[in-house]
Structures are given as C-alpha cells and as structure tokens.
Amino acid sequence: MLFLFPGRSRGTELVYRVQEESPRGTYIGNLAADLKLSEPGVTYNLASGAGSARFVDLNRETGELRTSAAVIDREELCPEPDPGIGGSGEPCWVRFDVLLLPPRLFRLLKLRLRVDDINDRAPRFPASSLGLSVPENAEPGSRYPLEPAAEDPEPGLNGMLRYRLQGAGAAAFSLAQEDGALPGKPVPFLVLEVPLDREYRDRYVMELVAEDRGSPCLSGTATVTVSVTDINDHCPEFPESELSFSLFSNCSVGTTVTQLRARDPDLGYNAHVVYSYGERVPGSSFRLFSLDRGSGTIRLAAPIPGDAAPSHRLTVLATGTGCAPVTATVSLTIIPVGSGPPVLTPRYIALQAEGVLYLKETEPLRTPLAFFTVTEHRQQQPVRCYLEGAAATFRLARYRGLQDEYLLETAQPLDYELQRRYEVAVVAENSNKLAQRVHLQIQLIDENDNPPIFSSPSVQVFMEENNPPNSFLVKLKATDADSGDMGNITYLLGPGVPRIFAVDQFSGKLSVSTSLDREEQDRYRLTIRAVDGGTPSLESTATVLLTIQDVNDNSPRFINKDFNFFVPEDYPSFSEIGVIGVMDPDAGTNGWVALSILNGSELFVIDTGKGNLMASVPLDREQQSSYILWIQATDGGEPALSAIAKVTVLLIDVNDNPPLVLFPQSNLSFLLVLPSTVPGSSITEVYAVDKDTGMNAVIAYSIIGHRGPRPETFVIDAGTGNITLHEALVKNDHGLYRLLVKVSDHGYPEPLHSTVIVNLFVNETLSNESYVENLLRKDPGIRIEESLPETRTDPFQTKLDVFPCETVLIALSILCFGLFALAFALACYISFRKRKHRRKKYGVTEVEIPLKKTLASYSLEKKSLNDLDL
Numbered sequence: 001m002l003f004l005f006p007g008r009s010r011g012t013e014l015v016y017r018v019q020e021e022s023p024r025g026t027y028i029g030n031l032a033a034d035l036k037l038s039e040p041g042v043t044y045n046l047a048s049g050a051g052s053a054r055f056v057d058l059n060r061e062t063g064e065l066r067t068s069a070a071v072i073d074r075e076e077l078c079p080e081p082d083p084g085i086g087g088s089g090e091p092c093w094v095r096f097d098v099l100l101l102p103p104r105l106f107r108l109l110k111l112r113l114r115v116d117d118i119n120d121r122a123p124r125f126p127a128s129s130l131g132l133s134v135p136e137n138a139e140p141g142s143r144y145p146l147e148p149a150a151e152d153p154e155p156g157l158n159g160m161l162r163y164r165l166q167g168a169g170a171a172a173f174s175l176a177q178e179d180g181a182l183p184g185k186p187v188p189f190l191v192l193e194v195p196l197d198r199e200y201r202d203r204y205v206m207e208l209v210a211e212d213r214g215s216p217c218l219s220g221t222a223t224v225t226v227s228v229t230d231i232n233d234h235c236p237e238f239p240e241s242e243l244s245f246s247l248f249s250n251c252s253v254g255t256t257v258t259q260l261r262a263r264d265p266d267l268g269y270n271a272h273v274v275y276s277y278g279e280r281v282p283g284s285s286f287r288l289f290s291l292d293r294g295s296g297t298i299r300l301a302a303p304i305p306g307d308a309a310p311s312h313r314l315t316v317l318a319t320g321t322g323c324a325p326v327t328a329t330v331s332l333t334i335i336p337v338g339s340g341p342p343v344l345t346p347r348y349i350a351l352q353a354e355g356v357l358y359l360k361e362t363e364p365l366r367t368p369l370a371f372f373t374v375t376e377h378r379q380q381q382p383v384r385c386y387l388e389g390a391a392a393t394f395r396l397a398r399y400r401g402l403q404d405e406y407l408l409e410t411a412q413p414l415d416y417e418l419q420r421r422y423e424v425a426v427v428a429e430n431s432n433k434l435a436q437r438v439h440l441q442i443q444l445i446d447e448n449d450n451p452p453i454f455s456s457p458s459v460q461v462f463m464e465e466n467n468p469p470n471s472f473l474v475k476l477k478a479t480d481a482d483s484g485d486m487g488n489i490t491y492l493l494g495p496g497v498p499r500i501f502a503v504d505q506f507s508g509k510l511s512v513s514t515s516l517d518r519e520e521q522d523r524y525r526l527t528i529r530a531v532d533g534g535t536p537s538l539e540s541t542a543t544v545l546l547t548i549q550d551v552n553d554n555s556p557r558f559i560n561k562d563f564n565f566f567v568p569e570d571y572p573s574f575s576e577i578g579v580i581g582v583m584d585p586d587a588g589t590n591g592w593v594a595l596s597i598l599n600g601s602e603l604f605v606i607d608t609g610k611g612n613l614m615a616s617v618p619l620d621r622e623q624q625s626s627y628i629l630w631i632q633a634t635d636g637g638e639p640a641l642s643a644i645a646k647v648t649v650l651l652i653d654v655n656d657n658p659p660l661v662l663f664p665q666s667n668l669s670f671l672l673v674l675p676s677t678v679p680g681s682s683i684t685e686v687y688a689v690d691k692d693t694g695m696n697a698v699i700a701y702s703i704i705g706h707r708g709p710r711p712e713t714f715v716i717d718a719g720t721g722n723i724t725l726h727e728a729l730v731k732n733d734h735g736l737y738r739l740l741v742k743v744s745d746h747g748y749p750e751p752l753h754s755t756v757i758v759n760l761f762v763n764e765t766l767s768n769e770s771y772v773e774n775l776l777r778k779d780p781g782i783r784i785e786e787s788l789p790e791t792r793t794d795p796f797q798t799k800l801d802v803f804p805c806e807t808v809l810i811a812l813s814i815l816c817f818g819l820f821a822l823a824f825a826l827a828c829y830i831s832f833r834k835r836k837h838r839r840k841k842y843g844v845t846e847v848e849i850p851l852k853k854t855l856a857s858y859s860l861e862k863k864s865l866n867d868l869d870l
Contacts, residue, residue, distance in 0.1 A: 013110040020074040020115050022067045028056065031063035031109065042105055047097035055094060056113070058425035058556045065111075074115045075153045092117075112767040119214025123150040125222035130192065130208065130228045136198040137233065143176060144831045146188045149219055150210035158214035160184035168227065169204035171672025172196070190224070199265040232270040235323030236262035246333040249304045250343030250375065250748040254355055257289065260296035260328055262318035270321050278315030278327065278746065285312040289332070293466045298330065311332050339435035343375040344426060361416040362449060369442070371399070372406040388425040388437070396426060408440075416446040417481040425503060448486040448534025451476040454542040464549045465518040473501075474509040477544055485533035494541055503528055510544060518548040519585040542600040551639025552590040558582050558645040563631075565613070569621040569651040574615075577604075577649060580611040582633045589636035598630040598644070606631065613647065619652035622691040654695040655747025661756045663687040668776050669737070670759035672766045675729045683714065686721035686756060696747040704755070708737030714760060716741060723758060734762050736775055 016029045031037075031044055044063040046053045057068045078092030093113040100107035126148045152159045161184065165175045172194045177186040188208065205224040211219040237258065246256055264271040275296040277286060290301035290310065298314070298346050309785040312332040317325040347368045351358040357369055372685065385406050387396040395411040408426065422442040429435035455477045459566040463473065480487040491508040493501060500514045501524075508527065531539040559581035567577050584591040594608045604627070605616050613629075629647040634640050663686065671684050690697040701721040706714075712735050715726045723739070744753035761772050 012107065013112065013658070015112045015114065016065070017114045017116055018067065018072070019118050021074045021118060021120055022072065024067055024069045024592050026067040028067065028113070029064040030081040031058075031065060031386055032112075033063075035063075035109075037063075037100075039105055041102065043101045045099045045101060047099055052094045052113075053096040056096070056099065059218065063386070066193050070612070072115055075121065077115060079153070083140050095096050115156055117155050118220060119154065119212065119216065120217035121152060121154050121158075123152040123161055123210040123212055123220040125208075125210065125220055127222065128222040129225065131707040132224065133194065133229050134196065134226055135229045135231055136196045137231050138192055138196060140192050140194060142192045143189045144192075146190055146208055146224060149180065150222070151184070152185075152210075152212055153210070154214070158212055159212045161186060161210050162213070163188040164209050164211070164475065165190075165206050165224075167206035167222075167259050169206035172204060173206070175208075190226070196228050198230050198267075198755050199234065202228045202230075203413045204228070223632075224233070226386040226484065230270055232266055232320075232322050234265050234270075234320075236264040236273045236318045236326055238262050238318060238375045240327040240328055242331070244331040244333070245326060245731050246335055247300070248335045248341065248343075248436060249308070249363045250341075250436065251300050251304065252343075252345055253300055253303060255300040255438075256355070257298040257332065258298065258330065260298070260316055260318070262296070262320075262326060262328075264320050266320075276299060276317045276319070276325075276449050278317055281314055285314055286333075289314060289317065304334060308334060310336075326713060341436040342428040342430050344385075344428045344436050344438045345373040345375065346426070346440075347371040347373070349442055351848050354812050355439075355444050358443050358445055359410075359414065360445045360447055361414045362447045363410060363414065365409045365410055365413065368439070369394070369408045369410070372396070372408065372426050372428075372438070374404045374406065378428060381722055383428055383430050385426070385428050388427055390424050390442075393422060394442070403651075407449045412442055416444045416483070417450060420444050420446075434572045446483045446486065448536075448538060449531065450481040451534050451540045452480045452489050452530035453540060454478045456542065457540075458543045458545065460545045460547065462547050462549055463512075463516065465516050466553055467512065467515055469512075469514055471512055473512060473546065474544060475570050476503070476528055476544070477529075478540065478542070480530075482532065482534065488533040490533070492529040493530060494529050496535065498524070501526060516548050517589065517738055519554060522550075524548075547739070550587040550590050551836035552586055552635060552639070552641060554585050554590075555641040556582050556584045556593045556633035556635050556643045558631075558633065558643060563645060563647040564650065565647070567619070568654050569619050570654045570656065571615065571619065572615060573618055574605075575614060577613045578647075579616060579727075580606065580613055580631055580645070580647065582611060582643075582645075584633075584635050586635065586637065589611050592636040593633050596634070598632050598633050599628075603627065604629060604649075613649075615649075619651055621653050621693075622657060624651075626650045653693040653696050655692055655745065655750070655752060657691040657696075658752035659688040659699050659743040659745055659754050661686065661688045661743055661754055664756060664758060667757040668759070668773065670761050670772055670776065670792055673725070673729075673737075673760050673762045675731070675734065675762060675764060677729060679725050679728050681725050683723045683725055683760060684758065685723065686716065686741050686743065686758060688721065688754065690745050692745065696745055699745040700744050700746070702742050702744070703739050704742045705740030706738065708760075709733050709735045711737065711739075713737065714739060723760075729762055736772065738776075 001820050012035070014029070014031065016032060017030050018026065024130070025475050025484070032042070036144055036229075043060045044058055045060060046056075046058050049423070051352040055068055055069045055072050057066050058064075059066075074096070077094065085543070094115060096113075098109040098111055100109065121504055122511050132146075134145050146163075147381050150161055150163075152161055163175055163177055165173065172192070174191045176189040176191050178189060180187045202786040206224050206226075208222050208224050211217055220271050226755075243258065247255070247257060262273050262275075262276065263271055265381075273296075275291055275293050275528055277291055279668075282562040286301070288302055288304065288308065290299050291297070291314075292299075296316070296318070298316075310333065314330040314332065316328050316330060318328070337455055341539040348357065350367075350369045359367070359369065372385065374383050385396065385398075385571045387394060387408070393412055393414070394408060396406050396408050398405040398679055399405040406426070420443070422444075423439065424442065425437045425439050427435050459474055459476070461474050463471070476491060478489050480489055489508075489577070492505065493503055500516075501510065501512050503510045508530075510526070524544075526546060528542045528543040528544060529539050530542070531537050538838050560796065563578065563580060565578035571577070580595060582593050582595065583591050595606050595611055596608065597606055598606055603615060603617055603619075604613060606613050613631075629649065631645050631647050632642055633645070650781045664684075673683055677683070686701055688699055688701075699721075700718050701716050702718060703714075703716050710727075713725065713727055713729065713733060714723055714737060716723045716739070721741075721743070739758040739760070742753050743756065759772075759776060766772070
C-alpha cells in the first residue's frame with residue numbers, strides 16, 4: 001500500500017507497509033514507479049546514518065525496495081500495542097530518507113514503513129507452576145485468582161488472551177475470567193464446583209492453558225496444583241467400644257494389659273488424641289492400673305493384692321481437639337495365683353525405662369541384665385524356667401545353685417550395626433503347663449566402634465593439563481555404620497597434600513583450584529581423610545592417584561638460540577658437522593621432535609632423530625666461507641608446534657690453493673735494465689696472491705735458480721717480491737739474466753708454491769727485441785739451486801731464512817749502543833757545565849774593585865772577566 005504526500009523544498013513522503021519477520025527479499029515497493037519518474041540517470045540512495053535503513057535493501061538503479069537480511073521484530077521496535085481491536089497507541093513505524101541524484105535531479109524522499117504485527121509469540125506464564133491451598137470446608141463457588149497471569153506482548157487479537165483448564169484434576173473446578181488492567185488481558189480465577197474432603201483426596205493437579213486469538217492460535221501452559229488443607233472435621237473413634245482381658249494375680253508391675261487406639265483421620269494437631277479414665281472408674285482400679293494419656297496403654301501399676309476384686313471395669317475416654325470425648329469399656333478379670341502359673345518377679349540390673357532395657361553394644365560377654373525370682377504357689381510342683389527368642393544372643397541360667405533365682409546375661413558379642421533391638425520372653429512353666437511370660441525389649445546403645453569406610457580405598461583419576469581453575473576431579477564416598485553424629489562423616493585433606501587441592505567436607509568432592517602443568521609435575525598422590533563425629537573420632541584414608549595427561553602446549557626448544565660450527569673445508573661429505581640439540585618437555589608423540597632444514601637443503605642434510613648436521617656435497621671455502629641455515633623443529637602433537645633456530649657453518653681454511661702469480665704473466669717476458677742503474681734500485685716486482693686465508697695465504701718470495709753473467713747481481717725481497725740491483729753493473733755484466741723465483745705460502749701441514757721466471761736484459765738499448773725473445777726460447781731451463789722445504793709439524797713454525805732478521809737485529813743492537821753512548825756523553829757534558837758555572841761564580845767574588853773607578857768601568861771589567869771564563 002502506498003501513500004504519497006508532497007512536501008516542501010522538493011521533499012516527498014512515501015508510506016509503505018510490511019509484515020514483521022518477512023523473509024529477505026520481500027517486495028515492499030518501487031520508488032520510480034510510485035513517483036512516476038522517467039528521467040534517465042536517476043539513482044536512488046539511502047541516506048547514511050539512518051539506523052532504520054538496515055531493514056531494507058534499495059536498488060540504486062531501479063528504485064526497487066525490498067527487505068534486507070536484518071529481521072524486523074515489531075515487538076522490539078515498538079513495545080507499545082498497535083491500534084485496533086483491544087489495542088491502543090500509535091502504529092509501529094520505521095523511518096528513513098532516500099536521496100535522488102545527480103544534483104540536477106536532486107530530491108529528498110521521506111520514507112515511512114509501517115510494520116504490521118503477525119502472531120509470532122505464544123502466551124507465556126512467568127511461572128511454569130502455580131500453587132493454591134484450599135481448605136476442605138470451602139464452599140462450592142469459591143473463587144481463587146491464578147496469578148501471575150500469562151503475558152503476550154503482541155498487539156490486537158494476537159495479544160488478546162483466553163484461558164481454559166485441562167487435566168484430571170479439573171473435574172472439581174471451573175474457570176472464570178475477569179477483566180484485567182489492560183484490555184484483552186483477563187485475570188483467570190479458579191472456581192470450586194464440588195465440596196472437598198481432604199481425607200478422600202488431598203491434592204488436585206491440572207493445567208491452565210492460555211490461548212491468544214491470532215491466526216494461527218498460539219498457546220502456553222502452566223501447571224496448577226491445588227492442595228486441600230485439613231480442618232478439624234473428624235473426631236476420634238474407637239474400633240471397639242467393649243474390650244475384655246484377663247491376667248494372673250501374680251503378674252509383675254509394669255505388665256502391659258492392652259493398648260487402646262482411637263482413630264482420627266485428621267492431620268497434625270487436629271488428630272491429637274488424649275486418653276483418660278472416666279469419672280466412674282473406682283479408685284482401687286485407678287490405683288491398680290495406669291493409663292498412658294498419649295498412647296492409650298494400660299499397665300499394671302502395683303502388685304495385685306490377695307484380696308483384690310476378681311474383676312475390674314475401666315471406662316476410657318478419648319478426647320480429640322475440639323471434639324467431645326468418646327468412650328470404650330475395658331473389662332479385666334484377675335485369675336488367682338493358686339490356679340495359675342508360677343510368678344516371675346524381675347529385678348533389672350541394666351538401665352530400664354518403660355519396660356525397655358538399654359545395653360551398650362560394647363559390653364563384654366556374660367554382662368548381667370536382670371535377676372528373675374520364680375515363686376510357685378505349690379512348692380511341691382517343679383518349675384522350669386527358660387528363655388524364648390534370641391536364645392543364641394542371651395542366656396538364662398540358675399544363679400549359683402539357687403533354685404528360684406535366675407540370671408539373664410549376654411551369651412555372645414553384640415553389634416548395633418547387625419541388630420539394634422531384641423525381643424525376648426522369660427518363661428516360668430510348672431508341671432501343669434501353666435506358664436508366665438515376662439516380655440523384655442532389649443535396645444542396644446550405639447557406640448563409635450566403626451570407622452568410616454571408603455567405597456574404594458584407591459582411586460585413579462586422569463586429567464588433561466591446562467584445566468580450568470576449580471575443576472572437579474572425583475567424588476569420594478565413605479560410609480559409617482554407626483548412627484547419629486557418630487555416623488556423620490567429614491572429609492579432609494591428608495598431610496602433605498598441596499594447597500591447590502580442596503575437598504568439600506560434606507560431599508567429598510575433590511577439586512583443584514588452579515591450572516595444572518604436566519611439565520612441572522605429572523603425578524600427584526593425594527590422601528583424603530574421612531573422619532566421623534564420634535568421641536573420640538575414628539577415621540580412614542583413601543588415596544587418589546592423579547595422573548596429568550599431556551597436552552601439546554610446549555613448542556620444541558633448542559638448547560642454544562644460535563649454533564655456530566667450525567668445519568675444515570675439506571671435511572668429508574656426510575660426516576657429522578655438529579649436533580643440533582633440541583628438547584620438548586611434552587610427553588609421547590607431543591614430545592617427539594623432527595628436524596628439517598628450511599634453506600640450503602641441496603647442500604646440507606640433517607638426521608631428524610639425532611640432530612646430526614652433515615654436508616651432502618664437498619664444501620669449498622674459496623667459493624663460500626660460511627653458510628647460514630634455518631633449522632625447524634616440529635613436534636608430533638596435534639596441532640603440531642614448531643620452533644626455528646639459526647645455524648651458522650663457518651668453513652676453516654685448508655691449504656688447498658698454491659699462490660697464483662699475477663706478474664710477470666709469462667716466463668718469456670723480459671725487462672730492459674740499463675747498466676747505469678744505481679745499486680739498490682727496484683728493477684721489477686713479482687706479484688702473487690693466494691685464495692686461502694691466514695698463514696695459508698702468507699706468501700714468501702725467493703730466488704731458487706738463476707742464469708746470467710753474474711747471477712748474484714739481483715736479489716729479491718722475501719716479503720714483497722721486489723727485485724732490486726744488488727751491485728753496480730760493469731761492462732762484463734751485460735747480457736740476459738734469468739731468475740727462477742719461487743712463490744711459497746706458509747700453509748699447514750705442507751706449504752704450497754708456484755714458480756715464475758723473471759727475465760732481465762742488461763744493455764744500453766734494446767735495438768733488437770726479437771733477438772732477446774729467441775734467446776729466451778732457445779735457452780734451456782734453469783737448475784733449481786735450493787732444496788724443497790720439509791713438511792712442517794707446527795703450523796706456526798716458520799723458517800728463519802724466510803725473513804732475514806739477523807741483519808735487522810745487528811742494526812738494532814748498534815743503534816741501541818749508539819743511543820746509550822750519546823746519553824752518557826750528554827750526561828757528562830751537563831755535569832761539566834754545572835761545575836764550570838760554580839767556578840765562575842767564585843771567581844767574580846774575588847775580583848777587587850778599585851775605589852777610584854766608576855761603576856761603568858767595573859761593569860766593563862766584569863764583562864771582560866766573564867768573557868775570559870768563556
């Protein structure tokens with residue numbers, strides 16, 4: 001639906017409608033068609049900064065408007081209800097602006113998108129269950145509100161609610177609805193339809209269903225539980241109003257005659273019954289028979305005298321709360337002893353209360369419980385006294401030969417945890433088979449004789465490292481057979497358990513408060529104590545063996561950050577250059593490390609298991625003096641972790657290159673030397689290089705052979721290779737000189753050398769160069785005049801004749817001696833000058849000055865004297 005509103009300043013407002021939660025791409029409208037624009041080149045652009053524009057997609061070329069991927073939820077955009085049936089307020093609008101470009105066609109469009117509601121939310125009760133208490137005397141028609149009521153945030157019919165009941169418990173109730181604070185939001189009321197009787201049924205369960213009026217209809221449910229509360233609508237009643245009993249006249253005091261029970265179906269205080277005698281009960285009967293007001297038990301309160309009435313009629317009243325008493329009549333007939341069984345008179349040794357004997361379970365064997373005295377009316381009749389029930393646990397025996405005295409005592413150890421209560425009867429029977437029984441209840445008193453027992457004294461727990469703090473480990477369970485506080489168990493940590501572990505003292509849940517690291521400690525042995533509440537307390541322990549499982553949380557680590565290896569350049573291939581040390585603190589496959597070379601794999605290989613680095617090809621220092629390798633260590637974890645180290649391989653030079661003579665370039669080249677050359681002049685120089693380094697590259701020059709008129713005319717400098725004229729040339733020295741020069745290094749273990757022939761032609765001029773060249777070609781080789789050097793045993797050892805130091809030492813000695821003589825002469829001169837100065841001073845003081853002379857003449861005379869001294 002489109003509404004078009006022209007505005008000011010070339011502004012237009014367009015209105016569209018769309019349902020909430022429409023899928024992406026739902027067509028809304030076409031701006032170009034709605035504006036009837038036909039100009040070419042118009043583009044439609046959503047204005048930036050409008051947050052509502054995220055709900056729509058606008059085609060810039062066609063102006064088509066569709067929903068975007070953002071879901072439009074009307075209840076979030078507009079919490080207020082929509083106008084309509086049952087609603088009030090404003091419609092839900094989404095506003096945004098559209099700009100029409102280019103500037104010549106600029107136009108501002110105001111778009112309003114009305115979001116229509118759909119029934120997408122079911123009614124929901126704030127509480128999933130509702131509880132009511134209704135007294136059983138409630139009148140039919142009573143109403144009870146069911147709150148909190150259901151909620152539905154949608155507007156209109158989609159948010160209007162109605163209620164109904166369902167379930168088995170709904171038969172006794174109906175549902176009424178009243179208008180709530182908001183239209184369409186009624187409040188449900190539960191209406192009682194039938195009378196209630198708690199003694200017949202005390203609980204009703206049903207479901208309250210809330211439905212909206214949308215299409216389709218949605219609903220929500222809550223469970224309604226109605227508890228019928230008791231009222232005092234019943235009084236006690238005796239099952240039998242007339243009861244008859246008989247008892248022998250020799251019954252012991254405390255003998256139970258009977259127990260009356262009046263029934264009251266009410267609960268709690270309403271069912272409380274109090275028993276009492278009626279006013280017409282004779283005093284003699286009242287004194288002879290006691291009545292327990294709470295239990296209704298009638299017991300023999302005093303010995304029956306011989307002149308007692310043979311029958312007694314007792315009227316018992318049972319009074320309930322708020323009720324009139326009901327009565328029951330008990331008729332008692334007393335049978336005289338003479339015609340009855342023997343009389344048993346008990347005398348209790350153990351603690352006795354209300355006919356119950358109390359005995360500690362830790363009492364030893366043959367612990368006495370009671371004495372029994374047997375009295376027979378006719379002494380001549382034998383009486384047999386014996387025990388019925390628990391004959392194996394207790395025994396009844398004649399006490400020390402006395403005929404009428406019997407002792408009841410324990411016959412075996414007692415255990416409260418096996419059996420807590422015993423019922424026995426002491427029977428005295430005469431020859432006429434008449435017998436009297438005294439029933440005893442023996443209650444054992446529990447002692448703290450059982451320590452707590454763990455269901456499993458040793459528990460193995462496995463946990464991965466890096467666990468979150470306060471992680472649960474295991475729940476320990478211990479039981480204690482004792483009762484009461486003695487059976488209550490408290491769980492504690494044993495000695496030596498690290499503080500990072502904690503155990504809940506009530507539940508036995510063991511947890512760890514921090515994250516564990518297997519590399520720090522992979523196993524923990526924890527002792528857990530279970531202590532009972534007895535005095536003194538007993539305890540037992542359980543051992544928890546905690547094994548920390550490895551996680552691949554550690555990258556491989558090299559033992560060094562960088563590795564440097566020095567290797568001779570002639571080192572054999574596939575020999576160990578060095579070992580790359582790497583470690584991974586993880587375990588198993590997580591700690592298995594594989595090494596690989598990231599670069600230089602064509603020259604080097606590495607043993608991935610041992611870390612041995614080897615060269616796969618021969619290495620030459622002269623081609624490359626060092627290699628930088630990057631070694632990667634990768635573990636076997638999942639995912640794998642890795643580390644990288646830098647390895648530098650430095651090649652140590654080996655004397656594998658002889659010196660290379662660069663000048664002279666040929667053995668056939670020659671140099672003209674003039675006869676007028678001054679001795680000491682440099683004639684030429686032999687220049688050589690060595691590719692090796694260090695002492696292997698130190699070069700020495702020597703003449704090992706020569707030919708010529710006077711061969712010793714030329715000498716060579718051993719260090720520089722400079723050839724100089726040693727002596728002056730004369731006429732006979734003219735001609736060709738051939739010098740065989742040896743160029744040798746100082747390598748170890750054996751120096752290498754090269755040779756070159758230096759040709760010198762001594763003449764005034766070089767008129768015929770070809771003549772000299774022919775001489776060089778025809779002249780035979782030069783005989784070597786020095787022996788080959790011996791193999792050295794010390795790389796730092798050099799021959800003394802390589803560097804002629806003897807001359808230098810002599811010169812230095814002479815220089816030192818000359819300096820010493822000069823210093824001595826200078827010292828003598830200075831001493832002589834000082835003595836002469838003192839002598840001159842004394843001479844001046846002895847000169848007599850004539851009195852008639854002037855000062856000027858004196859000065860002149862003095863000056864002449866001074867000149868004389870000099």
